[in-house]
Amino acid sequence: MSGTSPLDPAPSFHSLTPRKTEEEEEEELEETPQEKKLRLAKLYLEQLRQQEEEKAEAREFEEDQVAGRLKEDVLEQRGRLQKSVAKEIQAPAPTDIRVLRGHQLSITCLVITPDDLAIFSAAKDCTIIKWSVETGRKLRVIPRAKKGTQGQPSGHSSHILCMAISSDGKYLASGDRSKLILIWEAQSCQHLYTFTGHRDAVSGLAFRRGTHQLYSTSHDRSVKVWNAAENSYVETLFGHQDAVAALDALSRECCVTAGGRDGTVRVWKIPEESQLVFYGHQGSIDCIHLINEEHMVSGADDGSVALWGLSKKRPLALQREAHGLHGEPGLEQPYWVSSVAALLNTDLVATGSHNACVRLWQCGEGFRQLDPLCDIPLVGFINSLKFSSAGDFLVAGVGQEHRLGRWWRIKEARNSVCIIPLRRAPAAPVAGS
């Protein structure tokens, strides 16, 4: 009785012997409340455990779906979402690079549609060609317009310096040296509107993600805000001291410009009508691209590539002579960096010059370092670089001349659009898993 441990079942003789002494019964009765309590407690614990398990399951389920997605969005907004993609990238074989030829003169700029199905490219022959990514054929051609035609021009009559496509793939904007911005419907390539107002060649265009707001900049040192859907002009911002070379924007209502000979990179906060000024390059800053909402990469004509963060006025990382030197021994000059591109929210950056390669870089921890990854051989002036939104391929616009002038001419190069597939090596297995 007292010797029995609490976990032992009720003694078997209890059922076998019909007659019990009262004392025994009493004793058993004394025990059973305790045991009953025990039993109830165990039951309760079991229930709790089950409940906790269910809760854990529910939590996991949620994390996978909704909460995770929300978290990602928030991080993206703050510019901290970053997937390390660079280490997995493998340099493609030269035969994998697809070359799309069709332009007569050097390609100046290109854009990829947000669904990664088509590429728009513009060249010094004032034409815009829409290519299909899968087949490599021309889908549409917007021919050059003759100068001095009556009415609205249905084409460009001077070099197209920049292009932009809205994030829903509806509108395409292109700017040329005759101070015009033409808005086209991306699907049918029909001309919709013309924006006049700039006083000099239009050198940079970008749509704000998720909207139809268009930012443009020009050699007249101003930044203008337009609305493509409503065919309206919104405002002008001033600040640059010399012709602006390039412009880029993401989903925030701000854009970033590369100031050229000015030597500054400026971030324009449009609702507050203010600008942040960054200094860092020594040469003329020719190209700029946003990596995420808080960081950007720029290239200059002294061969340097810089990574910037919004909280520091000097670059976080600076790589000089990113593409090497050329010229006679003793009079060596760095190769100009003519285009930069970055895969959104990752640490992969690509730069192009005319030293017969496209160089891929990896951004270090906190964007404080820039390490070269690999080179992709491509002869000619790489006038434009763009990553696809999924990160599957990189498109390079190649020409025989620099997109802004005719300082050199590489005869071996072909004026073409090159699609470079980016293969990702499968992630190495974690030890011990």
Place this chain on the structure above:
Amino acid sequence: MRKMQKAGARAKAQGSHGAVQSGSMAGDQQKDTSDMSFEELLELQSRGGPKACKQLAGRSAPKQSPRQPVCVADKHRPLEMSAKVRVPFLRQVVPISKKVARDPRFDDLSGEYNPEIFDKTYQFLNDIRAKEKVLVKKQLKKRRSGEEREKLQQLLRRMEQQETAQQERKQQQEQRLALKQERRALAQQGHRPYFLKKSEQRQLALAEKFKELKRSKKLESFLSRKRRRNAGKDRKHLPLSN
């Protein structure tokens, strides 16, 4: 009377807990408010003048330095400016420093003018001047007639005159030095220093000049010129002849 009251208040405050009586003397300087109860503080505040309020306020709020120290992090942030200000077309590409003209006569940097020291340090200019004189003479040999010859002659004359003036100055300095030495020697010997009058100095100078002229045999011409000038001047003082 008032001072005594103030002193009394001070003594009271320093001693025991501040009583309400100390609060009655509004405008007192030193008051130990930390010892007062809250009620008393409120009373002080309500009754006391601006000074009491300031005191209380100053005690409660931390004292802010007039110039807040700049955090190091702010220095590295990008400059934020307005985007609506139009930028002028012309901008300064190369930093140009304005040349500041300084007059060494009135500039403190040049120090005081001492002719002896000046001549000693700039002795090398005499050689340059001599060389230039030789050059001018050569040029003069080339040109025989015309405007240029006249200009060159004028230049040569000017240079020579400047040279003679410099020599004269030098001589005068030497004379002065000699006199000084004499005086020093006499003073050392024990005599009292003897300073010449202005008229005596002039007489001495005149005597020197006479000797010089006699040596260089220009005495006659000098004297005749002098007589002529004096005659002209004297003629002015004569009464007008009708």
